[in-house]
Amino acid sequence: MPQFTRDLEMGPVTPHSPGQESVDTLSSTIPPTPALLGANSATALVPPPSSPKPKGRASRMIRFRLWFNTYRKFYTLIVTLNLIGLVLAATGKWQYPRQYTGAFVLGNLQCAILMRNELFGRCLYLVVNTLFAKWPPLWFRLSCTSALQHLGGIHSGCASSGAAWLVFRIVLIASNYQHFPASILTAGVVTCVAIFISITSAFPWVREAHHDVFERYHRLVGWFGLLSTWLFVILGDSYHPATHSWHADGLQIVRQQDFWFAVGMSVFVILPWTTVRKVPVTIEIPSPKVAIIRFERGMQQGLLSRISRDSGFMEYHAFGIISDETLANTTLFVAFKAISHNLLLIAHRVIFGRGNSRLFAGVSNSSKLYKRGIRVCTGTGLGAALSSCLQSPDWHLIWIGSGQEKTFGKTISALIHALPPQQYTLWDSKERGGRPDPMKLIKETYISWGAEVVFITSNFGGNREMMEGCKEEGIPVFGTLWDF
Template identity: 40%
Template sequence: MQSTVRFSSCRGVAFEIKRHEDPFAIKTLPVEEAPSNSLLFWLGSSKVFPSLISRSISKTSSHFCDLDLNEDELDIDLEIVPEENDEEKQKQSPLPLLGNSKPEQPSKPAQKNGSRLSIILLDQGLFTVYKRLFAVCLALNIAGLVLAATGNFPYARSRAALVSIANILALILCRSEAFLRVIFWLAVKIFGRSWIPLFLKTAITSLLQSLGGIHSGCGVSSIAWLTYALVLTLKDRENTSPEIIGVASTILGLLCLSCLAAFPLVRHLHHNVFERTHRFAGWTALVFLWAFVILKISYDPETKSYKNDLGSRLIKQQEFWFTVATTLLIILPWLTVRRVAVSVSAPSGHASIIKFEGGVKAGILGRISPSPLSEWHAFGIISDDKEHMMLAGAVGDFTKSLVSNPPSHLWVRQVHFAGLPYLVNMYERVVLVATGSGICVFLSFLLQKSSADVCLVWVAKGIEQNFGKEIKEMVSGWPKEKVIVHDTAVLGRPNVSQMSIEAARNWRAEVVIVTSNPEGSRDVVNACKAEGIPAFGPIWDS
């Protein structure tokens, strides 16, 4: 039986979720040993429910932005580079390089390996902004629910279904790419001024990066409110119809299915299951939501029948307008889907460059697809004022096909979305740290005029061999203090955290922003914060 290939992404870098002997096993450098009596560490380890995990066909992730890649993952030549004198090394590596000819080794003491899932979910801390937003959102809804149940919030008690729909609208807003593009733009315009205090800028960055906490909190809250509404309806079933109860129950089941699919363990190990369940269960729930609103508004409990003057009744109800707004937000991105001509070139067997017409603002990301209803892949965008391109590491079926069988057309969403890299525009001096193909989302800040003065630190293996001459030339013409490139094939694996700290100090940076795999991003962010340097990197569900 052919194995199933799954995909995920890390801040615009698509990657295939690879199979290992232990579904939670990863190959990382040793890190500090966690306390053996830590419940959180135990839950994040592969020893939890071993019989269940051993039967799973799940795969852990392998990023093209990892520093060290296995030969069977990317088919990269792992030939040992011999010692060379300085003159020969300069010929091989014309890019500005940081460090000497000897590989730098991490200065941290040995640490026990942890699962990538535990790094994503637990090592970022128990009190992250994301988790705080989730807790606040859920607490407010629970407080309202308790007040309604005790008779101290009569409006919510009589309109519990409306509160559930309002939560659905809120969670859709937190994931609407068009809406968030406007919010990010406003944040940069309002707070991207020199007189705005740095602590306020970093607070806004943390908030916008962690809106997924509100999304998740509202999702759980919508289930709680709809359950409460159903309980009240069943207690007073004489004043409702079986159709309304049936439709509401179906919506509740679909919402529960979506939440279960988004549970971190499922989402991490079965990303395609999560993505497709979320999409199709959500669309189905929206259809039933319209049926629920129409049935509920048109039903007359006195006559036990449905009235005909539906139009005039609908426009007077809040449920109708909330559902209209939710529908528009869901449909809008799909109205911008187009099949466009692309130019795909492969600088090596390990990466492809996809070119599109038209320039894109620095820090923007985009989605492409060979089949829009089945899969979408997010990538950072490299752009000048005339065209834009994406750098795709060949690590999965789709990205490998771009190398072996370059398409002439791809499906795109014309509304590009903003993420953490876009918020670079809010600051004046920034250090951008990237590993591997994570470079793509940052190159635009060099190629086009930006309000931020940036210094780029790029750590990758085989710059020209794997990423091509075009990418190499984009970064080779800049001063050494502005672009620092470390080729691990020549200089060995560096201490990226220390490189980031030194670059931030030399550049007098306000903030460091990193795009790497979960382990690398965590290490850089934690190291910078320990030195008093604000730093941001990918978070779970950002």
């Protein structure tokens, strides 16, 4: 059995980021839990034994529970309720949505936009963290975190429902085309096409394989859809089908529900862009694989930032933020070579640049709800995880990676080693000659640390393995999002 050395140190577990080292088949047997060993463990490194046979997949019930997560529950609930209303309206059993279809269209779309508004998300996290930190039952706090993490399910459900109501609205107009001018029908069709393009560009296979395409189409076509929505609303509310006449009176438009929904949509779209700032950054390149981007300002833990090298209208890339305190002088991003944007940063060897930054809350921000927890991360997932442990002594870091100090540099290493040794566990698979059994490591640390919850940041395979393992062990866990 190998012994723990100084390269394996103690601390709470960390979540995951894209492009990290895979832990999908982590198999090497690990030593006893670090928390149970002294800080000066034996330094002799014994080669690990041959890897045990990989464990089989979790039960179907566990996999189904992970698949049918809160995101899909929100989506299913919203789409089902809207579908019931749509069927009742289409069959003539409910007349209200036939008369005010625009309100159902824009009400759903406004809610969809609101769920992706970064300022609204920050406010939700602030309210929940302020009101429910530590004292309510654990199941309630876990439910709060799950709901906050999966707001994207409401976003997707409302967007899909709004598109369905819009199709219904166009069908109603087309079926009574003799009572409507062609301009209204044309505006409706253009709006519908824009919304469907925006939705299609957000499909997971587009988003993951062609992220820049997703950003440009989802954002720019979405903005065009908002403009065409305004045209559709103004034309529709200015025309009286019964008299076949136009009424240019602005009061008639202002009195309609869909006008105010359109106002709300516009405000929610524009408001986050008022917070965009151009800030000076410096870039440190500790290895060909990683760029560390720093700017002056401390940040609270659990925040992520979108940064862009252009005007910000074409593309943004989200990174976890590393800051040891809210009043710190500098904040760090860790950028990995796997993303083309980051390749540019590294290839150009940029020493000084300027980029736009926007902050939004991630699931780690809800760590304040828990008395003690573990942050598990692999590779560059450290960027999303480290601040929780730097800013709270109640969170233990587990970081699994290869050539950690060589790849990430002394800056990151110094931040970690400034923590008390019992607060972090580092596993450098290159130095130790193999990867750990992540579930054994998590389970033992969970017990010894007295944790209430585990947050994981890893790649798809590693996230799946650890999430399934934690669910089987009955350990409350939140992993990396692959649905938003």
